[in-house]
Amino acid sequence: MNIEIKGLRFTYPTGLEALKGINLTIQSGEQVAIVGQNGAGKTTLVRHFNGLLKPTSGSIFIGDWETTQFSVAKLASRVGYVFQNPDDQLFSRDVLSEITFGPRNLGYAKEKVDELVQRALTLTELSDKTETNPYDLSPTWRKMIALASIIAMDTPIVIFDEPTTGQDAVNVARIANVIAELKREGKTVITITHDIDFCAENFERVIALSNGQVLLDGPAREVLGQEEILAQTYVDPPQLTRLGKRLGLKETVTRQEEFLQALK
Amino acid sequence: MNPNRSFFVPVDSPLHRLNPLTKLTFVFAMILPAFLSVPELAPILAIPVFLAAFIGRVQKPYLNLLLKLILPTITFMFVMQSVFLPGGETILFMLGPFDVTQEAMRSAFFTVTRIFVMVSSFALLLLTTHPSELMSDLTQRGLPGQFAYVIISTLQILPQMQAKAQTIIAAQRSRGLDTESTFLKRAGSLVPLVSPLVFGSLAEVEERAIAIEARGFTSKKTKTSLHEISDTSFDKGLRWILVILILASVALRIWLS
Amino acid sequence: MAFINLTNLTYKYPLTETPVLQNINLQINEGEFVAVVGPNGAGKSTLCYTLAGFVPHFFKGELTGSVEVAGASLLESTLDEWVLNVGLAFQNPFNQISGAKYSVFEEIAFGLENIGIPREEIKVRVEEAMVRTGIRELADRSPYSLSGGQQQRVALTSILVMKPKLLVLDEPTSQMDPIGTREVFGVIRKMAEEGMTVVLVEHKVEWIANFADRVVALKGGEILLEGKPNEVLTSELLSENGFGISRYTSAAREAQKRGLWKKKQLPVTLDEAVEGFKS
Numbered sequence: 001m002n003i004e005i006k007g008l009r010f011t012y013p014t015g016l017e018a019l020k021g022i023n024l025t026i027q028s029g030e031q032v033a034i035v036g037q038n039g040a041g042k043t044t045l046v047r048h049f050n051g052l053l054k055p056t057s058g059s060i061f062i063g064d065w066e067t068t069q070f071s072v073a074k075l076a077s078r079v080g081y082v083f084q085n086p087d088d089q090l091f092s093r094d095v096l097s098e099i100t101f102g103p104r105n106l107g108y109a110k111e112k113v114d115e116l117v118q119r120a121l122t123l124t125e126l127s128d129k130t131e132t133n134p135y136d137l138s139p140t141w142r143k144m145i146a147l148a149s150i151i152a153m154d155t156p157i158v159i160f161d162e163p164t165t166g167q168d169a170v171n172v173a174r175i176a177n178v179i180a181e182l183k184r185e186g187k188t189v190i191t192i193t194h195d196i197d198f199c200a201e202n203f204e205r206v207i208a209l210s211n212g213q214v215l216l217d218g219p220a221r222e223v224l225g226q227e228e229i230l231a232q233t234y235v236d237p238p239q240l241t242r243l244g245k246r247l248g249l250k251e252t253v254t255r256q257e258e259f260l261q262a263l264k
Numbered sequence: 265m266n267p268n269r270s271f272f273v274p275v276d277s278p279l280h281r282l283n284p285l286t287k288l289t290f291v292f293a294m295i296l297p298a299f300l301s302v303p304e305l306a307p308i309l310a311i312p313v314f315l316a317a318f319i320g321r322v323q324k325p326y327l328n329l330l331l332k333l334i335l336p337t338i339t340f341m342f343v344m345q346s347v348f349l350p351g352g353e354t355i356l357f358m359l360g361p362f363d364v365t366q367e368a369m370r371s372a373f374f375t376v377t378r379i380f381v382m383v384s385s386f387a388l389l390l391l392t393t394h395p396s397e398l399m400s401d402l403t404q405r406g407l408p409g410q411f412a413y414v415i416i417s418t419l420q421i422l423p424q425m426q427a428k429a430q431t432i433i434a435a436q437r438s439r440g441l442d443t444e445s446t447f448l449k450r451a452g453s454l455v456p457l458v459s460p461l462v463f464g465s466l467a468e469v470e471e472r473a474i475a476i477e478a479r480g481f482t483s484k485k486t487k488t489s490l491h492e493i494s495d496t497s498f499d500k501g502l503r504w505i506l507v508i509l510i511l512a513s514v515a516l517r518i519w520l521s
Numbered sequence: 522m523a524f525i526n527l528t529n530l531t532y533k534y535p536l537t538e539t540p541v542l543q544n545i546n547l548q549i550n551e552g553e554f555v556a557v558v559g560p561n562g563a564g565k566s567t568l569c570y571t572l573a574g575f576v577p578h579f580f581k582g583e584l585t586g587s588v589e590v591a592g593a594s595l596l597e598s599t600l601d602e603w604v605l606n607v608g609l610a611f612q613n614p615f616n617q618i619s620g621a622k623y624s625v626f627e628e629i630a631f632g633l634e635n636i637g638i639p640r641e642e643i644k645v646r647v648e649e650a651m652v653r654t655g656i657r658e659l660a661d662r663s664p665y666s667l668s669g670g671q672q673q674r675v676a677l678t679s680i681l682v683m684k685p686k687l688l689v690l691d692e693p694t695s696q697m698d699p700i701g702t703r704e705v706f707g708v709i710r711k712m713a714e715e716g717m718t719v720v721l722v723e724h725k726v727e728w729i730a731n732f733a734d735r736v737v738a739l740k741g742g743e744i745l746l747e748g749k750p751n752e753v754l755t756s757e758l759l760s761e762n763g764f765g766i767s768r769y770t771s772a773a774r775e776a777q778k779r780g781l782w783k784k785k786q787l788p789v790t791l792d793e794a795v796e797g798f799k800s
Contacts, residue, residue, distance in 0.1 A: 239768040478607075
């Protein structure tokens, strides 16, 4: 299911013009990272994908649905959105019912709901915590519950807003696993992130936003190598990319294996 | 609400230049007589309150507030009181099955003018006084800092809670929660909305307490203030006149009863 | 006598069984910049709250051992005295905004008003602090109208302006972009060079190596390792225990196995990596 964005502009009621003409196509099954400085318009952009915001002008199509024609609750069957702060969405007394909430809202049959919930629990390593109250778990685990509650909705498109903020290495690895699994299932994953190394290691396409416009868009390796342009939106290239540049490697490298291969 | 999240309108006017306590005294000099004294006083007090908005050069936001908030409220109260207040004898007309009496309408009129005086004078105080200055002035006059903080932070944090509620609604709608349909469905969707708000607020209150404590909030030293607040002899004189007005109206009430 | 002395520090939150900090022994000198790393749940935030006095004075619970900062003992001091020496900024910037102020300038002045600094001095110090952290242009904005990263700068400035002897920072840059992070680290480094002692909890390993004097690695409430950034952050113990490590370190460790990294010492920072791979 493709996402088609044409001439998207968005102005907040306060008069702030957050998006100034965005044109993008995101193909079914792509893994896209959106980077850029604070206030570049990243969250504003992805909130258009599930209809939380409606364009001031221009259009967004999710498959054959134009977002203005559908409610957020309806669009939720195509676009899952994991908010940055899990505490903004957790309300149930136990992990299981929290994760069941989304798929049940979408009206799947009971067997399908159970199956989806089990799969989400396994993927997020929460299977042994189904009866725990989310508020008795650490913020790290609450993040995983939030992830699971969206994954269980089995939407073709999944959005993560800053999934790694405040997470330790172990949990970042867990989140990377989840993203890899979604990729295997052919889902589109769109992630907003400041963590550029995480971005380099888990995404094929990178879109850099600056000041409400697309600054760079392309394969991760191409985009992340453009040090000067990225600096305009306060983004540094990944650690290994910078190292490769300093060592004078001919090609831009972003991941460890690439780097080691290029070194030989 | 403006980006500064207060009602304050930053212009220069005789009202803006008054000491915050003087304006607070004015508020009470309008409210206390309106409620304690003879009912006929309230409509008379409404006139200076209304005019003060022009002296304070805040007539536009004031009239805006009047039209959007005050008038609808008092119109509603007026109709309800006129219809339901029992004991009237002079029936003016029928509204459906209800008698509307002259006595009920008269009483309703006085009630709503009292409300008008109260809400309007408070609105004027907020429109012409920077909230930080009001707080600084009151704490310097001996109001406990904690008390002043609770008042002012509540005013600030309410719009924040509203913003947080918006985020929670957005997050749950993204999970397929239908908040746009029938009332019954909406009632059922309250738990997913209210529960994160309550838990979130509890956590926030604790963290905020730590943050302000870390910045010396309960320090035993005498607090100072960034804002210099003038208190002229004109202010002092005006406050005495207002206090006398309050006392006189109360005396009038006692004398008449 | 060190500036900070933690001796056999053990602490349990009320109504809990397991200590969050266990038998911590740590000395920190005046003007030292110490970074604390560790997985979630290692006790990093609790350590911050302890240095800042909120453990046990605010959270209660059971503290044994001793905590001394600038010659004062925590258990014998009251919280309002303690905070005059120790400034604390933590992760969530939104909850650190006082709620009592309508502009960034006023917000930063809040702490100085509380401790009775004269008006003219407040103005000078707020101005100075804002210039220092690069938020001068936000002075008249409402603190609530700012982005998370900007709010974090305001939170940090609000503490710096009070000139505490000890600055305790719990992930103060979590919502900042990389270049903002680098700037803020530079500011903190400078404060340390001017004599302020800094204890900083941070996940961003590369920055720690670039700026901190010493690293303490916490795990399960205990000190696992402690020492120079380069030694601690390249230790194999860290990767084995779920700590975040720099990509330079992991790439060099792999390169070492393939004979592409000749030195014994592994790198943490870009410069170290460049130097090592070139040789």
